Amino acid sequence: MLVVMKRGATPEETDAVVRAIEQKGCVARPIAGGERVAVCVLHNEGPMDASFFLQFPAVKEAIPVTRPYKLVSRESQARDTTVDVSGVRIGGAHLTIMAGPCAIESKIQALTIARIVREAGAQIFRGGAFKPRTSPYAFQGLGEDGLKILAEVRRETGMPVVTEAIDHEVFDLVEQYADIVQIGARNMQNFSLLRRAGKSVKPVLLKRGLAATLDEWLMAAEYIMEGGNDKVILCERGVRTFASHSRNTLDLSAIPVVRQESHLPVIVDPSHAAGFRDQVIPLSRAAVAVGCHGLVVEVHHDPETALSDGPQSLYPGQFASLCRQIGPIFDVCKASTDGRLENGVVSKYV
Numbered sequence: 001m002l003v004v005m006k007r008g009a010t011p012e013e014t015d016a017v018v019r020a021i022e023q024k025g026c027v028a029r030p031i032a033g034g035e036r037v038a039v040c041v042l043h044n045e046g047p048m049d050a051s052f053f054l055q056f057p058a059v060k061e062a063i064p065v066t067r068p069y070k071l072v073s074r075e076s077q078a079r080d081t082t083v084d085v086s087g088v089r090i091g092g093a094h095l096t097i098m099a100g101p102c103a104i105e106s107k108i109q110a111l112t113i114a115r116i117v118r119e120a121g122a123q124i125f126r127g128g129a130f131k132p133r134t135s136p137y138a139f140q141g142l143g144e145d146g147l148k149i150l151a152e153v154r155r156e157t158g159m160p161v162v163t164e165a166i167d168h169e170v171f172d173l174v175e176q177y178a179d180i181v182q183i184g185a186r187n188m189q190n191f192s193l194l195r196r197a198g199k200s201v202k203p204v205l206l207k208r209g210l211a212a213t214l215d216e217w218l219m220a221a222e223y224i225m226e227g228g229n230d231k232v233i234l235c236e237r238g239v240r241t242f243a244s245h246s247r248n249t250l251d252l253s254a255i256p257v258v259r260q261e262s263h264l265p266v267i268v269d270p271s272h273a274a275g276f277r278d279q280v281i282p283l284s285r286a287a288v289a290v291g292c293h294g295l296v297v298e299v300h301h302d303p304e305t306a307l308s309d310g311p312q313s314l315y316p317g318q319f320a321s322l323c324r325q326i327g328p329i330f331d332v333c334k335a336s337t338d339g340r341l342e343n344g345v346v347s348k349y350v
């Protein structure tokens, strides 16, 4: 149930609704909108009676939320969420590019790549310090030393940084250094990690699991929002199929559907989807064309020596070309989308 307050309702009037919801044994979550506040009812068992809320004079309407992912759903928030990361905006009418190596390997490697991607147009630097690797013998990342390098990159380039917390154990540490905490595909349904992310004050980049349905992905985001963190960025990174011509299959059709279902920003990782660098630029163009809010791309100044994911890492020149190509595509899509916005709400597939 979403209890929509009248325009100009006072905080006291909203509080009265919150208390009434809590007296029913439910959780009330106020959502600030552009013009009015709405209160989302969580943890109710069974349907609620809308007429109960209409007794409050400051309540405009009470609308049932039909989706199981209540806070994530457009039913509870019609307008796009925009996440602000140190002045860089993700979501809404913004196209945000995150780029960097798969893994932080050294200070010189990270800084070299950071300067290259910033020059080309990236706004956020990516790089793993804790790496989830298929083989226990593969490079596992530099750990806290990698996080310290990320902090230096931020200091020297001014770019916010995104890096992965691979488990509950390292979350506190990663949270101290990262501007955005990444939850990787393999952890999309690690519910204790999602709950921890829900308690974080940092934005969370939630990757879609390798075999996750859209409902499962959105429910994973709901765990984070239910915990109190509304700064969630979704990331489509390809799913496992029978294809062998690519590492995974980028599910482009997920983008317009997720944008219709949810107000959260959704970005695309073409690198882990493709697995091969020559597919990354075409997939990036396609991802922007279907309406994503940004990309996270692996780039390396010397991919042949990269300690992880060299074959899918773009050369600097390729990344610069990608950045030049996607801007005009985004502008065309934005122009066509604006015409279909009704009160800021995407009416059907963007």
Ligand code: PEP
Binding pocket: 102, 128, 132, 164, 183, 184, 185, 186, 207, 237, 269, 272
């Ligand atoms: C990554 O982005 O570094 C990564 C490991 O991605 P994913 O979780 O999508 O495989």
Ligand code: MN
Binding pocket: 102, 103, 272, 298, 308, 309
């Ligand atoms: Mn990688």
